[in-house]
Amino acid sequence: MSERELLMIPGPTNVDPAVLRALSKTTTSHTSPEFVRIFRETLDNLKKVFMTNNEVFVISGSGTLALEMAVANIVEPGDKILNTVSGFFGNCFVEISKVHGAVPEVLEVPWGKSIKPELVRNALEADDYKAVTVTHVETSTGVANPIREIGEVVKKHSDAFYIVDTVCSLGGMEVRVDDWHIDACASGSQKCIGVPPGLALLSVSNAVLSLMETRKTPARFWYGGLGNWLPVMRDPSKYFATPPVNMVYAISEALKLILNEGLEKGFNRHHILAEAFRAAVDALNLKLVADRESAADTVTAAYYPDNIEDGAFRSKVKQNGIVVASTLGPLKGKGFRVGHMGNVNLNDIMSTVGAIETTLRYLGYGFDYGAGLKAAQEKVIC
């Protein structure tokens, strides 16, 4: 393989060379004033990206760890939790809830559909829940769930804690933790943030922090215990477990890149590129997995036309220098997924559309060659 291969999968994404250089800086003591300063600044910048004044946590682990931290620190055994499921990652919340002794009520919609706020409202009116979980962008389908509107419903119709998975959206699509009443917002480093995988990111409301004093039973989680990490996140010179020094260097640099571009400008870039990619998908007569009105700006899943085999398609696209992903679970083999998030730019989109066109023609699919590129180009006004 060439290191110039474009990583157009829904995470990990292409990492900016400046972030890779930061990652490989000489490792320092986790208690040195230099590192403590960088860690503190990183936490401050992460608050800006979460758009929150809440406490934020940066922990060595994957996004899944952040999901588990959110649930484990909120639920107690026997607590009812409303898990909304619109794909593979929504279902993770169900499993995590069970492991921590909660009783899940699963509100499930078919893959490709989004969670309608009315469904959540109906569920909340029918029963009391300790927490509600929602996956913002369901990476398995490319659906963006309406977390703003669901947040309003949760706030208005319940006392439940609102837990949101923004692993596949934070930094690439609007996520307003404070304005949207998100009590625990879980994310990871390897998607829109543009850092290699290995950091769990979490913001937690004061209401959740207060739970630490009022819970009847302690959280069943030591490494992910908020009470263990809180002193460190408030003062990074404190110790609980050794923080991932070099990964913190990397996210420190990545957050600066994001804030230097400006959040709104970055969201707009993601939106235009997603629109361009979807226009290409349409022009090639491929069908989106996601309902169009729910399509995410960070990842697109599309069905293959008849007679196109997943392995042959992806390996040929890879030969053309682009890495795309398969679809998962019940959709395995039926489609492919393209991540267009993080450091993605227009060149990447055009390259990807070009490689997809080349491959589809090579594999015998009939379409207007070049139409995808033309349609994508027409979405770009600058």
Added chain:
Amino acid sequence: MSERELLMIPGPTNVDPAVLRALSKTTTSHTSPEFVRIFRETLDNLKKVFMTNNEVFVISGSGTLALEMAVANIVEPGDKILNTVSGFFGNCFVEISKVHGAVPEVLEVPWGKSIKPELVRNALEADDYKAVTVTHVETSTGVANPIREIGEVVKKHSDAFYIVDTVCSLGGMEVRVDDWHIDACASGSQKCIGVPPGLALLSVSNAVLSLMETRKTPARFWYGGLGNWLPVMRDPSKYFATPPVNMVYAISEALKLILNEGLEKGFNRHHILAEAFRAAVDALNLKLVADRESAADTVTAAYYPDNIEDGAFRSKVKQNGIVVASTLGPLKGKGFRVGHMGNVNLNDIMSTVGAIETTLRYLGYGFDYGAGLKAAQEKVIC
């Protein structure tokens, strides 16, 4: 600060430039054949370092995560667990055991002392335990506990699972997982392995894996659930949560460095350098925290002489280009700790002893200037 500062704390340790370069390689897909091959080779090499045929796990997280994985996957609520405690890190096992519903019996010795196998034997004869935990090298005191002899006692006098924390020894001191009957051996990347912090390392016996089928209740741990990760560790093309791609590159390179040197040769290097450093400590009339016969080859803690203040000492040593650590807990302010593990070499030891001598003289401590260096040098025969 200069990036030429020597990191002589007990983790993170100085990372070899080749490992830092591997860390900053272009991020690839976690399911690419290239990455899968590297991950598989890494797991094979890690088995060599653990000296085991058992299954091994490399997970994004700190060493504390590995400790929690070991305990959480073995104990069930109500299980009695024997936690041996000889310092700060031994006590982590007690907290983790409680969080996972186990009932800890704490076998504690004063800081600086080691756990005598007879004490474990007495405890095992007095009661039945699901598991026994031991900290190999107690990073807070520089004591190495006799995990080989304790392993024999556990095997002979109980059916308990044997859980060992080798965060501060694996790769630097002899750890024979299979020969010493270790059911769960937990470690981390940032000490003797010589990788930045951010990887939890774990080996797990077949007896522990069998527990997954026979437990009455599931492990209270999703991100650290052995059953979730086992398919991935057996075939890294499988998915559970996104593995830390770049950190795996880094440990891949670091394990090669360790195996290229040869484990025995590496242990011997650690031993000679530890002997040299302890000889210097003696020559400067400083007192070891650890009982001499239990002193670890990876970290040394020593008490300050009268009238030497911790902050003044360590900041002056740092001005001289060497970073050393404070002592913890009840010993806070009373001494300092020097890590001599991982990529450490004789130059580092001499530099460190030199900086300590310079600093002690500067701070008014009276001793035979140069005696530490001379004593260290006398231990070196090559």
